[in-house]
Amino acid sequence: MAEDLLRMEGIVKIYSNGVVANNGVDFSVKAGEIHALVGENGAGKTTLMKILFGIEEATSGNLLLNGLRETIKSPIDAIQKGLGMVHQHFMLIESMTVAENIVLGMEPETGLLLNQKKILSDARNIIEKYNFPINPQDRIRDLPTGTRQKVEILKALFRNARILILDEPTSVLTPQETTELFEQLKTLKNLGHTIIFISHKLNEIKEICDRITIMRNAATVGVYEVAKISQQEISSLMVGKDIDLNLNKTPARPGETALRVRDLVVTDINKRRLLESVSFRLRRGEILGIVGVEGNGQRELVESITGLRKPEGGKVELWGKDLTSLSIKGIRRLGLAHIPQDRMSKGAALTSSIKENLISVAYDSPELSRGPLLNLKKIDRWCRDLIRDYQIKASSPEVPVKMLSGGNIQKVVVAREFSGDLGCIIADQPTRGIDVGAASFIHHKLLALRDSGAAILLISADLSEVMELSDSLLVMFGGRLAAYFESLSSVTEEELGLYMLGLKRQSDEEIKRCSA
Amino acid sequence: MKDPGQNKISLENRFEALRFFCAIGIAILLSFVIIILVSREPFTALRNLFLGPLSSMRRFGNVVELAITLTFSGLAVAVMFSANQFNMGAEGSFYAAGAVAAMTALGLPLPPVIHPLFAILLGGLTGAVICAIPALLKAKWGASELVSSLMLNYVFFYFTRYFCNTVFKDPDSGYVSTYLLPLTAKLPRIIGGTRIHLGLFIVIAVTLLTVIFIKRTRWGYALIQTGRSPGFAGYSGINTSWVLIYSQLLGGFIAGVGGSVEVLGMYDRFQWQNLPGYGFDGVIVAILARNRPAWVPVAAFLLSYIRIGADRMSTATDVTSEMIAIIQGIIIMLVAAQAFMSRQRQKMLIKEIRSHG
Numbered sequence: 001m002a003e004d005l006l007r008m009e010g011i012v013k014i015y016s017n018g019v020v021a022n023n024g025v026d027f028s029v030k031a032g033e034i035h036a037l038v039g040e041n042g043a044g045k046t047t048l049m050k051i052l053f054g055i056e057e058a059t060s061g062n063l064l065l066n067g068l069r070e071t072i073k074s075p076i077d078a079i080q081k082g083l084g085m086v087h088q089h090f091m092l093i094e095s096m097t098v099a100e101n102i103v104l105g106m107e108p109e110t111g112l113l114l115n116q117k118k119i120l121s122d123a124r125n126i127i128e129k130y131n132f133p134i135n136p137q138d139r140i141r142d143l144p145t146g147t148r149q150k151v152e153i154l155k156a157l158f159r160n161a162r163i164l165i166l167d168e169p170t171s172v173l174t175p176q177e178t179t180e181l182f183e184q185l186k187t188l189k190n191l192g193h194t195i196i197f198i199s200h201k202l203n204e205i206k207e208i209c210d211r212i213t214i215m216r217n218a219a220t221v222g223v224y225e226v227a228k229i230s231q232q233e234i235s236s237l238m239v240g241k242d243i244d245l246n247l248n249k250t251p252a253r254p255g256e257t258a259l260r261v262r263d264l265v266v267t268d269i270n271k272r273r274l275l276e277s278v279s280f281r282l283r284r285g286e287i288l289g290i291v292g293v294e295g296n297g298q299r300e301l302v303e304s305i306t307g308l309r310k311p312e313g314g315k316v317e318l319w320g321k322d323l324t325s326l327s328i329k330g331i332r333r334l335g336l337a338h339i340p341q342d343r344m345s346k347g348a349a350l351t352s353s354i355k356e357n358l359i360s361v362a363y364d365s366p367e368l369s370r371g372p373l374l375n376l377k378k379i380d381r382w383c384r385d386l387i388r389d390y391q392i393k394a395s396s397p398e399v400p401v402k403m404l405s406g407g408n409i410q411k412v413v414v415a416r417e418f419s420g421d422l423g424c425i426i427a428d429q430p431t432r433g434i435d436v437g438a439a440s441f442i443h444h445k446l447l448a449l450r451d452s453g454a455a456i457l458l459i460s461a462d463l464s465e466v467m468e469l470s471d472s473l474l475v476m477f478g479g480r481l482a483a484y485f486e487s488l489s490s491v492t493e494e495e496l497g498l499y500m501l502g503l504k505r506q507s508d509e510e511i512k513r514c515s516a
Numbered sequence: 517m518k519d520p521g522q523n524k525i526s527l528e529n530r531f532e533a534l535r536f537f538c539a540i541g542i543a544i545l546l547s548f549v550i551i552i553l554v555s556r557e558p559f560t561a562l563r564n565l566f567l568g569p570l571s572s573m574r575r576f577g578n579v580v581e582l583a584i585t586l587t588f589s590g591l592a593v594a595v596m597f598s599a600n601q602f603n604m605g606a607e608g609s610f611y612a613a614g615a616v617a618a619m620t621a622l623g624l625p626l627p628p629v630i631h632p633l634f635a636i637l638l639g640g641l642t643g644a645v646i647c648a649i650p651a652l653l654k655a656k657w658g659a660s661e662l663v664s665s666l667m668l669n670y671v672f673f674y675f676t677r678y679f680c681n682t683v684f685k686d687p688d689s690g691y692v693s694t695y696l697l698p699l700t701a702k703l704p705r706i707i708g709g710t711r712i713h714l715g716l717f718i719v720i721a722v723t724l725l726t727v728i729f730i731k732r733t734r735w736g737y738a739l740i741q742t743g744r745s746p747g748f749a750g751y752s753g754i755n756t757s758w759v760l761i762y763s764q765l766l767g768g769f770i771a772g773v774g775g776s777v778e779v780l781g782m783y784d785r786f787q788w789q790n791l792p793g794y795g796f797d798g799v800i801v802a803i804l805a806r807n808r809p810a811w812v813p814v815a816a817f818l819l820s821y822i823r824i825g826a827d828r829m830s831t832a833t834d835v836t837s838e839m840i841a842i843i844q845g846i847i848i849m850l851v852a853a854q855a856f857m858s859r860q861r862q863k864m865l866i867k868e869i870r871s872h873g
Contacts, residue, residue: 306751308750351744
């Protein structure tokens with residue numbers, strides 16, 4: 001096909017840890033289209049894009065740009081060939097201005113000095129050309145996430161990118177920011193740019209994409225016109241089987257109070273308040289959701305409850321006992337489980353085996369040890385049971401966790417955390433970046449635990465997840481509670497967005513209901 | 517068995533072994549080249565280097581004697597490094613413990629059997645204290661254990677040497693040393709024609725206990741997890757500060773036992789006037805063994821063998837024993853360098869994956 005602007009054929013990538021991330025992937029994009037790339041996590045999308053952008057080298061396979069065979073050796077090479085990538089985690093220098101970030105690496109110079117005037121005018125030109133509402137003299141650290149993302153896009157455009165790769169661009173945005181981004185993407189498309197749009201959110205793909213490539217198990221499943229395929233079809237092609245996305249949630253029957261947070265205050269080194277007297281209570285048999293744009297105190301809240309951080313003020317009580325003076329072991333002994341946001345450095349030890357990861361909380365319990373010795377027989381049986389019950393895909397409990405897919409690593413974390421006597425669960429981004437199958441498995445588990453009387457605090461950036469699972473909901477903004485919804489029946493995502501952005505705030509009386 | 521996970525693991529082990537022997541092979545090859553370049557009698561030199569240790573019972577005994585010492589210090593360093601602590605205190609521990617064992621032997625008249633046991637125990641405790649101090653400083657104030665342990669080595673070296681060279685000094689010995697160590701305290705020799713002493717059994721026992729500690733006990737589990745990922749260990753409820761301290765206590769204790777056994781097994785008097793270097797040799801052994809206690813004796817034997825070979829070579833020919841420092845350097849560099857042979861590894865991997873589908 002001569003009309004393909006970009007074509008990747010038979011791409012194979014085997015990582016040094018033995019993971020086959022791409023196994024003969026075909027992928028092609030036509031000029032001027034918005035092309036969606038979907039697949040479960042671990043399906044190989046990110047690897048494919050890394051190969052395209054010169055970050056990883058393919059083990060074998062061809063790449064054609066404008067019908068000509070090319071090799072892309074490095075990101076610099078990729079940029080010169082007209083590719084631009086907007087990463088999920090922004091690559092911006094926070095202390096510099098928008099203009100400086102846009103021209104970074106190709107700054108206009110006069111002699112040895114930077115030409116500040118030219119930097120500013122260059123940045124202005126590109127901002128005006130694409131009509132982005134940004135002030136080039138703002139510093140990145142003062143800008144909200146949505147604007148930072150626009151700076152990233154401008155950075156790529158300034159380097160004359162014809163093909164833009166956006167890696168899950170909406171995962172960090174509020175609904176309002178998403179709408180704005182889509183407007184701009186449409187403008188870019190009309191200006192002749194080609195966009196590769198990686199996403200998990202099928203409704204967004206239906207909204208703005210022209211064609212879609214679906215990947216599964218390191219290979220391409222098919223390419224479709226977006227208009228001619230339904231969301232249900234896309235998701236079953238991604239997963240390879242029909243999964244039960246319906247949670248069959250019954251109404252909650254809240255019992256006694258399990259966890260009570262009182263006037264919690266956390267400050268950073270500069271005495272800036274990260275949490276400003278946060279109070280709420282969590283009862284048995286309910287799921288309390290917390291939403292907010294990242295960096296509005298959720299992390300500090302979770303760390304204070306789970307013992308990873310000593311708050312500067314206030315109390316956290318579980319069954320009436322103050323947790324702030326206890327060690328993490330002491331807190332866990334009271335029946336608190338914690339699914340941490342950071343799976344790679346906290347939730348799991350990547351170089352350790354599945355077995356070693358599964359026993360890290362209970363290894364010194366009477367069930368798994370005998371005096372100073374580990375009871376290897378019992379540990380082995382215990383791990384095999386968990387691997388079976390949680391459907392962790394691995395050939396043996398001795399396999400290092402780093403060889404598993406993201407979803408399976410998360411299942412290891414969840415299996416460990418749910419294996420003790422549970423009273424209270426802090427689930428921080430429990431399904432972020434994992435495949436639909438594993439996410440749905442974890443959702444069902446959470447609901448089952450709720451129904452058996454566990455108190456669950458769910459923190460997630462995925463609004464639809466929180467809205468589906470939670471019985472009641474808190475919104476955080478600027479380290480404070482901005483809203484409390486006792487039931488979710490009347491709340492819309494758009495309304496939540498207003499509270500998350502700080503444009504709206506409930507009265508103190510309304511918010512106080514959550515600690516009554 | 518067609519089990520992809522198992523294949524990856526065994527592939528990993530096979531590759532590690534291959535890499536280890538390639539590193540040694542390359543180092544030996546380079547030493548061939550260097551020796552041929554610098555020596556007028558290269559073949560005699562090479563024969564002495566590689567076969568010298570086997571040329572007599574006494575010389576092979578030397579290899580075993582040195583391997584005992586290197587196994588102790590290698591185990592000590594491997595335990596400390598496993599907790600991800602770059603503690604160099606094994607050197608100071610080794611010296612100070614040797615001095616304390618000698619002073620116990622001289623100053624405390626005890627019956628046989630109990631005498632050496634008590635001296636070794638005190639030596640071990642000395643070593644434990646020395647290695648635990650950098651860990652305490654780290655846990656409390658975040659001080660770099662590398663710097664503080666290196667500095668403390670000198671503090672304890674001069675401190676213990678002072679007592680040996682004053683209170684316990686034998687004015688009639690003809691050189692700077694303590695009085696003759698009493699026979700009740702010494703570790704008897706066990707193999708005729710060599711100086712191999714009872715320490716051989718002690719080192720076997722200590723190696724077995726260390727393997728069991730690391731692999732089978734709760735504390736060993738906590739130590740390894742803390743070393744691999746402190747964030748994960750802390751989040752799981754493991755008291756990582758305590759792990760930090762007991763791992764260094766244990767490592768120091770092993771180094772201390774090693775120093776005491778060395779002095780009581782090999783010497784008639786305590787006469788070290790400088791740091792003996794065995795603690796730093798422990799770092800080499802631990803790196804070669806990749807911190808795995810079960811491999812430490814193998815690595816220690818290997819290092820000991822080429823050291824004794826180099827000694828033979830330098831006495832018998834015109835090649836100096838410093839040669840061996842070059843060979844050692846090359847082996848360690850190649851074993852420690854993660855990227856060495858990574859292409860071969862990738863090729864083996866791809867072949868493995870393709871052949872198993």
